Amino acid sequence: MSALLQVRGLSHHxxxxxxxxxxxxxxxxxxxxxxxxxSGSGKSTLLKTAAAQLAPSSGSVRYHQRDxxxxxxxxxxxxxxxxLAREEWGFVTQNPRDGLRLxxxxxxxxAERLMAMxxxxxxxxxxxxxxxxxRVEIDPARIDDAPTAFSGGMQQRLQIxxxxxxxxRLVFMDEPTAGLDVSVxxxxxxxxxxxxxxxxxxxxxxxxxxxxxxLLAARTMVMQGGRVVETGLTDQILDDPQHPYTQLLVSxxxxx
Amino acid sequence: MYVAVKGxxxxxxxxxxxxxxxxxxDLTVPELSLDxxxxxLRLGVARVMQEGSLYDEELAALAMRQAAGDMLEAIFLLRAxxxxxxxxxxxxxxxxxxMRVRRRVSGTFKDVPGGQVLGPTYDYTQRLLEFESTxxxxxxxAEAPLPDTxxxxxxxxxxxxxxxxxxxxxxxxxxxxxxxxxMFPADRATRLQNLARGDEGFLLGMAxxxxxxxxxxxxxxxxxxxGEVDVVICPEELGFAIEIGSITLTECQMINxxxxxxGLPPQFTRGYGLCMGEGERKAMSMALVDRxxxxxxxxxxxxxxxxxxxxVLSHSDSVEASGFVQHLKLPHYVDFQAELSLLRTLSKQxxxxxxxxxxxxxxxxx
Amino acid sequence: MTSNxxxxxxxxxxxxxxxxxxxxxxxxPGYQVPFGSREMPLPYGWGxxxxxxxxxxxxxxxxxxxxxxxxxxxxxxxxxRRFFARVAGVTTTERTxxxxxxxxxxxxxxxxxxxxxILVFQVPEPEPLRTLEPREAETRTLHALADYGLMHVKxxxxxxxxxxxxxxxxxxxxxxxxxxxxPSPIPxxxxxxxxxxxALMLFGAGREKRLYAIPPYTKVESLAFDDHxxxxxxxxxxxxxxxxxxxxLDEVVVDDRGSRMFVCSDTDYCRQRRxxxxx
Numbered sequence: 001m002s003a004l005l006q007v008r009g010l011s012h013h014x015x016x017x018x019x020x021x022x023x024x025x026x027x028x029x030x031x032x033x034x035x036x037x038x039s040g041s042g043k044s045t046l047l048k049t050a051a052a053q054l055a056p057s058s059g060s061v062r063y064h065q066r067d068x069x070x071x072x073x074x075x076x077x078x079x080x081x082x083x084l085a086r087e088e089w090g091f092v093t094q095n096p097r098d099g100l101r102l103x104x105x106x107x108x109x110x111a112e113r114l115m116a117m118x119x120x121x122x123x124x125x126x127x128x129x130x131x132x133x134x135r136v137e138i139d140p141a142r143i144d145d146a147p148t149a150f151s152g153g154m155q156q157r158l159q160i161x162x163x164x165x166x167x168x169r170l171v172f173m174d175e176p177t178a179g180l181d182v183s184v185x186x187x188x189x190x191x192x193x194x195x196x197x198x199x200x201x202x203x204x205x206x207x208x209x210x211x212x213x214x215l216l217a218a219r220t221m222v223m224q225g226g227r228v229v230e231t232g233l234t235d236q237i238l239d240d241p242q243h244p245y246t247q248l249l250v251s252x253x254x255x256x
Numbered sequence: 257m258y259v260a261v262k263g264x265x266x267x268x269x270x271x272x273x274x275x276x277x278x279x280x281x282d283l284t285v286p287e288l289s290l291d292x293x294x295x296x297l298r299l300g301v302a303r304v305m306q307e308g309s310l311y312d313e314e315l316a317a318l319a320m321r322q323a324a325g326d327m328l329e330a331i332f333l334l335r336a337x338x339x340x341x342x343x344x345x346x347x348x349x350x351x352x353x354x355m356r357v358r359r360r361v362s363g364t365f366k367d368v369p370g371g372q373v374l375g376p377t378y379d380y381t382q383r384l385l386e387f388e389s390t391x392x393x394x395x396x397x398a399e400a401p402l403p404d405t406x407x408x409x410x411x412x413x414x415x416x417x418x419x420x421x422x423x424x425x426x427x428x429x430x431x432x433x434x435x436x437x438x439m440f441p442a443d444r445a446t447r448l449q450n451l452a453r454g455d456e457g458f459l460l461g462m463a464x465x466x467x468x469x470x471x472x473x474x475x476x477x478x479x480x481x482x483g484e485v486d487v488v489i490c491p492e493e494l495g496f497a498i499e500i501g502s503i504t505l506t507e508c509q510m511i512n513x514x515x516x517x518x519g520l521p522p523q524f525t526r527g528y529g530l531c532m533g534e535g536e537r538k539a540m541s542m543a544l545v546d547r548x549x550x551x552x553x554x555x556x557x558x559x560x561x562x563x564x565x566x567x568v569l570s571h572s573d574s575v576e577a578s579g580f581v582q583h584l585k586l587p588h589y590v591d592f593q594a595e596l597s598l599l600r601t602l603s604k605q606x607x608x609x610x611x612x613x614x615x616x617x618x619x620x621x622x
Numbered sequence: 623m624t625s626n627x628x629x630x631x632x633x634x635x636x637x638x639x640x641x642x643x644x645x646x647x648x649x650x651p652g653y654q655v656p657f658g659s660r661e662m663p664l665p666y667g668w669g670x671x672x673x674x675x676x677x678x679x680x681x682x683x684x685x686x687x688x689x690x691x692x693x694x695x696x697x698x699x700x701x702x703r704r705f706f707a708r709v710a711g712v713t714t715t716e717r718t719x720x721x722x723x724x725x726x727x728x729x730x731x732x733x734x735x736x737x738x739x740i741l742v743f744q745v746p747e748p749e750p751l752r753t754l755e756p757r758e759a760e761t762r763t764l765h766a767l768a769d770y771g772l773m774h775v776k777x778x779x780x781x782x783x784x785x786x787x788x789x790x791x792x793x794x795x796x797x798x799x800x801x802x803x804x805p806s807p808i809p810x811x812x813x814x815x816x817x818x819x820x821a822l823m824l825f826g827a828g829r830e831k832r833l834y835a836i837p838p839y840t841k842v843e844s845l846a847f848d849d850h851x852x853x854x855x856x857x858x859x860x861x862x863x864x865x866x867x868x869x870x871l872d873e874v875v876v877d878d879r880g881s882r883m884f885v886c887s888d889t890d891y892c893r894q895r896r897x898x899x900x901x
Contacts, residue, residue: 015519015555079767086771104779111778116771122781122847144782264700336663340627437656437831440759566757576829579666583746586668586698589691589872590728590887594790594809596873597855602784 002064004029004170004202005050010059012049018226019045022059025221025231029169032196032203034213034234036249037223043206044174046223050204051091051172052081066169086116090163094175096155099162100147106133106158107143113166132161136191153184157191164195173205177212189215210253214238222246279324293317302504302533303327307574308334309434309453310341311503311532328455328574335575338434348488348497349424352507352530354405355483362409363477364511370406375482376534409479410509410526419511419524440566447549447569448542452531454572456538462562462572463544470560471548474513475527482506482534506531508539512547518555525554630677630710636660640678640833644824647835652797653765654748659831669702670828672725672744676706679723679740679824685713687721692729692870692887699727718890728791730812732869732891735821737838743806745827748834750794750804770802773845781850790855796843797836805842811854811870816842859884864895 003026012019020042027033035043048054050061052073061073085091093099100109110129119125130140136157147155156176163171177185193216196203207213213220213234220234222243230243241247280287294301294317304316308331316334323329359375362368413419430445438450451459466473485505490497510527527547529539549565551558561567571577628634643657662670680686686706690699694716702725703714715721718733727744735741751761754772764772773794780788793810797803805816806825816823816836823836836842844852860867862883869891871884886892
């Protein structure tokens with residue numbers, strides 16, 4: 001099967017400092033890839049560069065469109081980049097407050113991407129929004145409430161609904177469960193696993209938590225100091241880590 | 257019977273007559289002459305010239321008198337007049353190195369070549385109201401003349417390569433903000449132009465906010481100098497430069513600590529302020545805000561209002577701000593009527609909603 | 623006419639700059655053209671954009687009408703009319719049908735306009751997205767990409783909260799199917815008059831330094847949802863002076879017990895109707 005996203009030799013530098021360095025991977029349709037590493041390891045930089053939110057210092061990202069053509073993201077116009085980000089991709093931020101519009105209702109948050117794509121039937125927008133609130137386990141009766149009235153876990157689920165409403169093919173997630181209580185985390189991870197399966201989504205998820213990778217990802221990449229130090233099937237990495245840094249990470253998970 | 261309001265024209269004429277009377281005040285008190293304003297209210301004249309973007313003491317004094325001392329109104333009058341003036345040409349860049357300095361202080365070195373020169377300053381006046389005039393009866397005579405020019409304090413740091421170099425050669429030709437609209441992102445020359453025309457009070461508040469933690473600011477007043485600078489133009493038909501006079505300027509160079517970033521080494525950086533006439537508070541505020549607005553270029557985290565160029569530059573101009581705030585006193589009957597009928601609809605809906613809830617509650621309780 | 627100033631106050635180079643910008647605006651309906659707005663002897667927010675456009679348009683033979691809130695005799699309208707009588711010496715009129723250039727604040731006359739007339743709007747805030755997105759660099763990008771989902775979020779929110787779109791004036795329109803545009807703070811009652819108007823409509827925002835145009839016979843749609851179509855204000859009253867039941871009405875408090883009466887906001891329209899009735 002042909003890849004959906006092809007990343008080759010990707011680097012992003014902040015001045016002299018390395019964000020991420022020389023990263024290559026393929027992501028296939030329906031696949032969930034986890035990028036793990038401690039904070040400062042460059043995983044969020046890699047995610048943002050792959051999602052074309054940061055310009056690469058070198059290397060390339062290619063995306064396989066619905067129509068079969070390959071898009072080189074560096075050659076993409078601002079207009080196409082935004083269209084892609086709105087219609088075919090999604091981005092879930094760590095802090096839901098960064099990804100939501102806090103001054104409008106939950107319903108408007110979910111419906112925004114549909115309206116941007118031209119949907120102009122209020123009743124239909126409401127129905128779809130209610131359906132999605134249900135899917136992410138938010139009471140549809142709260143459709144007109146402001147996200148600020150929601151708990152952190154609900155806000156994150158709302159952000160997920162807002163992102164997935166246009167049925168994107170590819171979703172980038174930056175630590176979507178960090179900063180939430182353990183029980184809340186489990187519920188969201190469970191939800192994500194179910195939705196990814198139902199929708200056949202491809203996803204790249206950044207996490208510092210190997211347990212998250214074990215639960216969700218078939219494949220995992222381990223980063224340290226901006227570079228990928230190990231990559232492979234998640235089970236393999238957990239059972240038989242090769243790189244000393246991965247061994248350290250795995251042992252720290254097992255002991256806790 | 258009701259007749260639609262008429263008589264706007266007459267009301268305006270009468271209002272203008274009342275204004276003229278109020279402006280002149282008691283007729284037994286002699287009218288202020290423009291010379292008196294120019295000579296005795298020179299700092300006010302300087303501010304009107306600076307924010308009015310027109311160096312003409314006579315016109316600034318006239319505007320101040322006409323505005324009955326309302327500085328923002330005087331600035332507005334001068335700006336509107338300036339619009340009608342033809343452009344004969346552009347001056348060469350002013351050379352503030354060659355300033356004939358009357359005041360020059362530095363907060364960074366105890367002594368500097370040329371010395372600290374206090375000049376005429378309010379700094380050490382003790383702010384006691386002087387009920388008796390302390391004006392001298394004859395001109396003062398200096399014991400020794402000041403040097404013709406003084407080196408810049410910042411050049412001393414430049415020699416050690418501790419301060420960023422400013423290469424004037426790579427500066428793009430600045431746009432004329434009174435002829436072209438402000439567009440974002442604005443380059444530094446455009447920003448400085450906007451700040452130079454900006455309201456002193458606004459800039460002072462913005463500058464103050466950077467010192468209180470709303471932005472990273474570690475400034476030192478590297479040098480403040482005030483004095484006269486020659487104005488030179490090079491008319492096309494002549495082909496060589498001629499001096500057409502000199503003007504009073506105040507210049508401030510702030511030195512700011514910078515730990516490096518965005519590919520730049522740790523060094524001191526500069527903030528720049530310049531204004532016509534004696535306007536030290538304005539020049540210093542401008543220099544602080546200029547430096548703060550360079551956050552993107554220097555890769556500093558931007559979170560504070562004074563670092564947001566759209567925020568600062570869009571709201572700095574007193575003529576724009578004063579006009580828009582005060583336009584609220586114009587009639588808004590039509591919009592208000594639209595809002596009124598909307599509000600009536602909403603309040604009717606609200607009442608119906610409450611009634612329905614009440615009825616439902618009664619039904620369940622009975 | 624005051625001879626110390628050029629005809630219509632502005633110098634000819636400035637007028638040429640304005641006319642070039644206006645041509646661009648007409649060529650790209652609804653697009654906000656940045657222009658070198660001059661400082662006028664009128665405060666910002668009081669019609670500096672409108673008077674610059676009018677100054678660039680006026681010739682000695684033009685007949686100028688100025689209205690504010692639909693009325694010729696409101697003080698700011700009087701003042702602008704006085705200004706042009708003083709610096710351009712043009713004939714002024716209060717009759718809509720006699721005017722070749724009409725400068726307006728907050729209304730479109732009730733009397734239908736003709737092809738040989740130009741309507742100049744005073745605009746306080748040209749950017750319809752401004753209250754939703756304060757950054758100018760971003761709103762320009764949204765226009766460039768025709769990315770207007772944000773505006774519909776606002777309308778959605780109105781319906782969710784109030785059951786209908788609760789924007790009563792400055793109601794956003796889409797011009798020629800392309801640019802989201804502010805019609806200036808006219809009541810939405812006037813929006814239908816923008817669509818396929820025979821008269822050229824020009825909009826000037828002096829403080830924000832933008833101008834834009836709706837050329838004659840251009841399609842202008844007021845934003846709405848399919849199942850919540852655009853609607854204009856209706857009154858239960860008729861004008862108590864001329865009896866009109868199809869004009870925009872002002873509510874006037876007539877005594878200190880709070881009694882109200884409703885009269886046409888367009889004073890010329892009302893006067894003409896009463897003259898016809900008297901004849």
